Amino acid sequence: MTPEEIEACFTRSDGSYAFARWGRPIAPIVFGVDDATLGVVKGAIEAVAQLAGHEMAETDPELGANLMFFFFRDWDELRGVPDLDRLIPDLGPLVTRLKDESANQYRMFRFDEAGAIRACFVFLCMDDRLSAMPAETLALGQVVQSILLWSDAAFRDRSPLARAPGQGTVILRPDVAALIRAAYDPVMPAQAGDAAHALRLAARIGQG
Known part of the structure; x- marks a missing residue:
């Protein structure tokens, strides 16, 4: 994800940036x-x-x-x-x-x-x-949306899930998985209200 895409994941419809884990x-x-x-x-x-x-x-x-x-x-x-x-x-x-x-x-x-x-x-x-x-798809999608405070529009146009290549199973999108891992990095804050936080997340993903 680019810093702009990450920022969009936590920018609410009213334009405010709100992140929490x-x-x-x-x-x-x-x-x-x-x-x-x-x-x-x-x-x-x-x-x-x-x-x-x-x-x-x-x-x-x-x-x-x-x-x-x-x-x-x-x-x-x-x-x-x-x-x-x-x-x-x-x-x-x-x-x-x-x-x-x-x-x-x-x-x-x-x-x-x-x-x-x-x-x-x-x-x-x-x-x-x-x-x-399928129960697996519903459960995984809901849990992903509960592990972080996402924007109300974060997954409006694209699901956080994807089909595993060559398989019928549903998995978490690799970019979303990387973002969750970065968000829970111990050096990152548990809450942020400044869009500069998205730049820090992008940097953590780049180091991963």
Whole structure:
């Protein structure tokens, strides 16, 4: 990736540059799937965390779990999840807005005092399009989008995934994988709001 392409990955629609990575071990939990799909999702989390060189944990001391995946068929199901309204401010209006937009996914991040990611909530409304995707593809794509605070437009025109050459399996695009590794380099900051950060990421990739 060029520095300009990297900068675009973290430049939001309003023109602001906003980067963040996880600042604590990832402790995942998955709701609404069978055991087979649970294994696929957790396998994707482990693979991406290993790529980033980031730790995982059984529990988070503050939240219990800090990366939460919710799979469901209708947005209204969220209204009945016990205590979810305590984790997600204004859950009711959010559900109404997502229904009105015919959205099939939504991610919400929380940050610590240093600006690093402390929690991520991933909501997947399994409409016909998402249901038609192989579980491995859906899981890997969602985990990649949860490992960093990407721009809201980062993968609008191009998926972070690709077909493995000569195979039918789906893999993480090599350029995206390199960017994730660079973003988790210990010398890099956990949070950045200046586009000059993209130049530093490009330099780390060049050294890799």
